[in-house]
Amino acid sequence: MDGDSKAAVDTGKDFKKAADAASSKGEGSLSSKVAGVTEADKHAIGANLLGKYIDDTQNPxxxxxxREGTYVGLIAAGISTVIAMYNFAVFNGLIPDLLAGLFAHK
Structure with a gap:
């Protein structure tokens, strides 16, 4: 398994651990449960997290x-921007509404 695949599997396990901790099992507040499984007391090193060579073995x-949530947010922002630009251009008559046929009521 290459490094990227292993990192994806590890991240999936992190989400699973955090979700299990957030369940109603056990005692304590939600934040204290999640903090225990996400290594809240461990510091992150920016170069290992976002650098040219990502080393997830050392990242909490x-x-x-x-990091993964930030990537998802950036992708969503990019898609939203493209949709907004398309809607603006169609509304102002700069381009024809190419999608009108897909959403026409019959």
């Missing part, structure tokens, strides 16, 4: 979850 779980 909370930092890996944060």
């Amino acid at each position: 779980a909370w930092a890996r979850i944060w």
Whole structure:
């Protein structure tokens, strides 16, 4: 298994551990449960987390979850921007509504 695949599997395990900790099993508040499984007391090193050579073996779980969430947010923002630009251009008559046929009521 290559490094990227292993990192993806590890991140999935981190999400599973955090979700299990958030369940109603056990005692304590939600934040204290999640903090225990995400290595909340461990510091992250930016170069290992976002650098040219990502080393997830040294990154705490909370930092890996944060990084993956940031990537998802950036992708969603990019898609939203493209949709907004398309809607603006169609509304102002700059381009024809190419998607009108897909959503026409019959």
